[in-house]
Structure formats: structure tokens, C-alpha cells
Amino acid sequence: MLDPEDLSALGLVLQGRAEQGEGMPPEPVRLLLVDDEPRLLLSLDLLLEGVGDERVRTTSGTEACRLLAASRFAVVLLDLGLPDMSGHAVMDFINEQKLDTLVIVVSGNVEIDSAIGALKRGAFAYLRKPYHRDELLSTVGNALAQQRLAAENRRIAWELACSEKLYRYLVDSSPDVIYTLNQAGEFTFINERGCQLLGCRSDSLIGKHYSTIIDEGDMERARYVFNERRVGERASRDVELRLKCSDNDHGVRAFEHALISFNSTAIYAQVPEAKQKHYFGTYGVARDVTERKRAEDRISHQIYHDPLTDLPNRTLLRDRIGLAIIQARRNRKQLAVLLIDLDRFKVVNDSLGHAKGDELLQETAIRLQACLNKGDTLARLSSDEFVILLPDVDSREEIARLGEQVVQSIASPYLLDGFGANIYLSASVGISLFPENGETVDELIRHADNAMYHVKMSGKNGKAFYDDSMEDA
Numbered sequence: 001m002l003d004p005e006d007l008s009a010l011g012l013v014l015q016g017r018a019e020q021g022e023g024m025p026p027e028p029v030r031l032l033l034v035d036d037e038p039r040l041l042l043s044l045d046l047l048l049e050g051v052g053d054e055r056v057r058t059t060s061g062t063e064a065c066r067l068l069a070a071s072r073f074a075v076v077l078l079d080l081g082l083p084d085m086s087g088h089a090v091m092d093f094i095n096e097q098k099l100d101t102l103v104i105v106v107s108g109n110v111e112i113d114s115a116i117g118a119l120k121r122g123a124f125a126y127l128r129k130p131y132h133r134d135e136l137l138s139t140v141g142n143a144l145a146q147q148r149l150a151a152e153n154r155r156i157a158w159e160l161a162c163s164e165k166l167y168r169y170l171v172d173s174s175p176d177v178i179y180t181l182n183q184a185g186e187f188t189f190i191n192e193r194g195c196q197l198l199g200c201r202s203d204s205l206i207g208k209h210y211s212t213i214i215d216e217g218d219m220e221r222a223r224y225v226f227n228e229r230r231v232g233e234r235a236s237r238d239v240e241l242r243l244k245c246s247d248n249d250h251g252v253r254a255f256e257h258a259l260i261s262f263n264s265t266a267i268y269a270q271v272p273e274a275k276q277k278h279y280f281g282t283y284g285v286a287r288d289v290t291e292r293k294r295a296e297d298r299i300s301h302q303i304y305h306d307p308l309t310d311l312p313n314r315t316l317l318r319d320r321i322g323l324a325i326i327q328a329r330r331n332r333k334q335l336a337v338l339l340i341d342l343d344r345f346k347v348v349n350d351s352l353g354h355a356k357g358d359e360l361l362q363e364t365a366i367r368l369q370a371c372l373n374k375g376d377t378l379a380r381l382s383s384d385e386f387v388i389l390l391p392d393v394d395s396r397e398e399i400a401r402l403g404e405q406v407v408q409s410i411a412s413p414y415l416l417d418g419f420g421a422n423i424y425l426s427a428s429v430g431i432s433l434f435p436e437n438g439e440t441v442d443e444l445i446r447h448a449d450n451a452m453y454h455v456k457m458s459g460k461n462g463k464a465f466y467d468d469s470m471e472d473a
Contacts, residue, residue, distance in 0.1 A: 027151075028053040029144060030071065034064045034090070035079040035106070040129075044077060044106070047133055051140055061085035065093045073101050074147045075124075075140060080107040080114055091121040100150075102143045106131070180283040185210050185226055188281065197288055198245040215242035226282060240289065306380040308358055309365040317379035317387055321441045324391040328434055331392075335434045336399045338388040339448035340368070340406060343426040343460040345384040352419070359416050360423065367409045371402060387445070396433075396465065403429045403463035411461065426461035428452050437466045447471075 029052040035041040036059050045055055052074065058064050061082040068076070076094070080087035091103055105118045108129035115126045124146070125139045171178050172192035180189040187205050195202050198213060205213075214222040218241045225239050304316035312320065321337065328335045342364065349357035361384070368378050368386055377389040388406070393399055406429055413422035430451030438444045451466040458464070 027072075029147075030054045030056065030073045031140075032064065032067060032073040032076045032101075033057045034061070034076065034082070034087070035059060036082050037079075044136075047136055048077075048140065051137070052144070059083075061087070061090050064090055068094060068099055068101065069097065072099075075143045076101055076103045077106050077140070078103055080105060080109055080118065088117050088121060091118065091123065095121060102147060104139055104143060106136075174285075175287075177286040177288070178283075179286070180281055181210060181226060182281045189283075194286075198243065200245075213243050213245070215244060218242050240293075241286075309362055309380050311365055311386075312377060312379040314379070314381055317377065317381070317389065318441050320377050320379075320391075321389055321444065324389060325434055325439065325441070325444075327391065329439075334393050334436070336388075336390040336393050337432050337434075337444045337448045338390070338399075338403060338406065339381070339430045339432075339445065339452045340386040340388065340410075341428050341452050341456070342384040342410065343428055343456070345425065348423065348425065349384075352416075352423075356416055356419065360414060360425070363414055363416075364410060364425070367412070368406060371405050371409055387448070393433075399431060399433075399465075400463070403431060407461060407463060428455035428460050429463035430455060430466065431463060432466045 031048065031052045031054070033041055033044050033048075033055060034057075035044065038059060041057050041059060045057055048055060056067060056073070058067060059082075062084050064076070064078070064082075067073070076090075078087045078090060082090070087105065087107070094101060094103065102124040103118075103122065105115075105123050105126045106129065107114065107118075107126070110128065118126055124143050127136065127139060174191060174193055177194035177197060178189075178191040179187060179194060182188050186207055186209050190202055190205055192202075195205070198205070210222065210226050211219060221239060222241055225241065304313060305311065306313045321335075324335050327333075345357070345360070348360065352360075361380075364386070365378070365380065368388065372378055372388065375391060377391075379387045379389070381387050388402075390399065390402070407427055410425055410427040413424055415422055430448045430453070432438060432444045432447035432451060434444060437447045447466040447470075450470045451464045454470045455462045455464045464470075
């Protein structure tokens with residue numbers, strides 16, 4: 001994240017761009033003229049009339065250093081022979097203070113060592129007295145042009161640095177994961193949001209293959225997402241992947257690649273020597289949809305399950321019976337539907353209250369579930385009616401044994417919390433078979449219901465297979 005100074009700099013960049021059309025006042029161009037002879041200093045000032053915005057004169061090296069420390073001068077025209085300190089010492093002061101100014105030495109000293117000493121200290125040019133006016137103006141003009149170019153370069157570099165910080169701030173502040181991969185599928189960039197969701201630091205992920213964060217069950221789809229070099233309209237894909245992370249209880253989060261134009265898009269660069277483009281990686285955006293998936297799963301579960309017992313409800317039961325019929329027809333197998341009704345449950349429910357009645361139903365669901373094998377389905381059809389689906393049965397004897405087990409399981413006494421006495425229930429179980437008693441969901445449920453009512457009319461607490469005589473009755 002950016003600190004307050006970085007944010008302030010970004011604000012200046014945006015403000016500068018907004019005011020670019022209006023124009024901001026340029027910094028004044030100031031020249032410092034240093035010579036120990038006042039007459040020559042005045043002559044130099046007159047020769048430079050009209051050059052720059054301001055010219056300041058001084059005959060002292062000490063005063064020159066004070067002026068340089070107090071204000072910025074684009075160019076200094078410096079005589080080496082000063083009364084209090086040498087021009088070389090003034091240049092040493094400029095270098096020590098790292099002042100942004102160019103020095104043009106204007107001296108009558110003809111010794112080569114003086115010129116070499118000035119150039120070693122970074123002098124822009126060395127003019128010997130007497131000098132020609134055109135030579136002076138040309139040298140000063142070149143120095144000012146170089147200063148303008150350097151200032152423009154600094155401004156551009158500063159704006160680029162601030163722009164980079166701005167876009168990095170926007171990328172890191174994005175609610176989505178933004179990433180880039182190289183040709184080998186290794187991370188070259190991931191934003192701060194991605195690191196937060198994955199529970200890792202960016203430097204620990206850079207250079208790692210994308211497979212290190214993909215759940216093993218989604219690896220094949222991940223290869224399709226990250227390896228195919230998609231461009232254009234084929235770049236957008238609504239693909240959900242589970243990613244490993246360390247900031248939640250299960251260690252896995254589901255991510256959805258957002259449907260935007262550059263999602264999981266191959267990155268190409270035009271090679272000047274070749275006509276085709278060179279592939280060197282992919283970049284994309286992923287959105288965390290873990291909470292959405294959990295909410296969808298909860299809603300889906302509530303739609304297809306009974307809220308009291310958490311068993312499949314009528315809708316899910318019909319779907320499962322329909323699928324079981326298709327499978328049984330294909331494999332030429334039998335299936336069975338057992339409809340279970342609790343005898344006199346309304347009397348118990350009214351006498352004990354609905355809260356205790358709900359406890360009885362929950363306990364009944366647990367007992368019935370214990371009678372089943374893996375692959376069988378137990379559903380709650382209505383208030384006190386349950387249905388068992390046996391999708392693959394071999395004989396009527398097997399079904400009869402299960403029906404008897406169900407009757408005995410419910411006949412065992414119930415002991416509820418806060419209720420001292422045992423409670424006894426019984427059940428009537430009706431059984432229908434596919435394809436013997438029907439070939440549709442409705443037929444099987446209706447015939448099992450008829451068989452159940454036959455048991456009730458015969459004294460309750462038992463089981464019965466459906467036959468056509470029950471339909472006549």
C-alpha cells in the first residue's frame with residue numbers, strides 16, 4: 001500500500017494532468033555572474049542582457065556560495081581568480097552540495113592546469129578572456145538548453161514514477177486477483193488482493209508454478225485455463241477453480257475467472273526480425289466466489305431438503321426415483337419404494353406438543369437411516385410420512401427383511417429430553433416394486449401409499465407389498 005507521501009505525489013500528478021491544458025507557470029531561469037573585477041562583471045551582465053529571467057552579480061566567492069545555497073541558479077559564470085577563495089573551491093562547494101547548476105568558467109588564466117582542474121570538477125565549458133560575444137552567447141545558450149532538457153527529463157521521470165505508483169495502487173486495491181504468468185506458467189506478478197486471499201507473500205509466490213496453488217481436483221481444468229494461448233473473443237471464460245490457501249478453516253477457496261476481455265489472455269510481443277508475434281506469458285483476473293458458492297450450496301440444500309430432519313424432500317425424492325428407474329430399466333433390475341407412515345402420530349403430537357413431536361420425527365429419521373445401506377435414499381414426504389428408495393434389489397425377501405427391520409426400529413421405545421416416560425410408536429409400511437407395480441414415479445409412490453393404507457386397515461404396525469387387489473379395494 002502507498003504511504004501518505006506517495007498519495008500526495010499521486011495527487012500532484014493528477015492535478016498537473018488536469019491543469020496541463022491551462023499551463024503551469026515555469027520556474028524562472030536565473031544566472032549567477034561571479035568576477036572579482038566590477039567593470040568586467042558589469043560588461044558580462046550587459047552582454048547577457050535578455051538571456052534568462054534574472055541575473056545576479058557578485059565579486060566574492062563566499063557570497064557566491066551563499067547565493068547558491070539560498071536559491072537555484074541554472075547557470076553560473078565563474079572567474080577562477082577570486083580574492084577570498086578560488087573558483088575551484090566554489091565548484092567544490094557546488095559538487096559537495098549536489099546543486100543542480102551548470103558552471104561556465106570565464107577566466108583570463110592561460111595555464112592548462114586551471115582548465116583541467118575546472119573540467120575535472122564538472123565545468124560545462126571553459127572560456128578564456130577575452131572572449132567573443134557570439135561565443136559567450138552560444139555557450140550560455142547551450143547550457144540553458146541542456147538545463148531545460150534535464151528538467152524536462154526529470155519531470156517526465158517523476159510523472160512516470162508517480163503513474164507507476166498510481167496504477168500499482170489501483171491494482172493492489174482491486175477486489176479481484178490480478179496476475180501474470182511467464183511461458184513456463186510461473187508467476188511473475190500477483191497483486192496484494194491475491195496475496196491476502198491466498199495467505200502468502202508475493203515474493204514467496206513469484207517464480208512458483210501456478211499448480212502450487214491449484215487444488216488437485218481442478219488441475220486438469222487449470223491446465224486448460226492457463227496453458228491455452230487464447231486471444232480475442234476466446235480469451236473470456238467463465239471457469240471456476242479451487243485454490244489452496246491458508247486463511248480459512250478448509251484451506252481451499254473457489255475462484256471464478258471474471259468475464260472481462262483480457263481474462264487469461266496470452267501476452268505477445270512483436271519481434272522486429274520476425275513476422276509473427278512471440279508468446280511470452282499470460283495475464284488475467286480472478287474473483288473470489290467462495291462465499292457466493294457457499295450461499296448457493298445452502299440455498300440449493302434448503303430447496304431439496306426437509307428443514308426439520310435434513311432429509312431429501314419430495315422434490316429431490318422424485319428426481320432420485322426417476323434416475324433410479326432409468327438405471328434399473330437399463331440394467332434390467334428391480335427397485336423398491338417403501339412408504340412409511342407413523343401410526344397415531346397426530347395423537348402423540350397433539351398431546352405432547354409440536355416441539356416434542358419434532359423431536360420424535362428427528363429421532364425417527366435417525367433410526368430409519370440406520371437401517372439403510374450406502375446408495376439407498378431416505379426422504380420425508382410429509383408430516384409423519386417417510387419414503388425409502390432402494391435403487392437396486394435382488395429379491396422380495398431382501399425387501400421384506402428391510403421392511404420388518406423398519407417396523408421393529410420404530411417400535412422401540414422413545415425417550416425424549418425432559419420427558420420421564422417412554423413413548424411408543426408403530427409404523428405401517430407399504431412397498432411397491434419396479435417394474436412389477438409401476439414404471440413411473442407417480443405410480444410407484446401411489447401404489448406404495450395404497451399398500452400402506454392396506455396395512456393400516458389391517459391393524460397397523462406392519463408391512464405389505466402392493467398388489468392389484470388393493471387398488472380394487
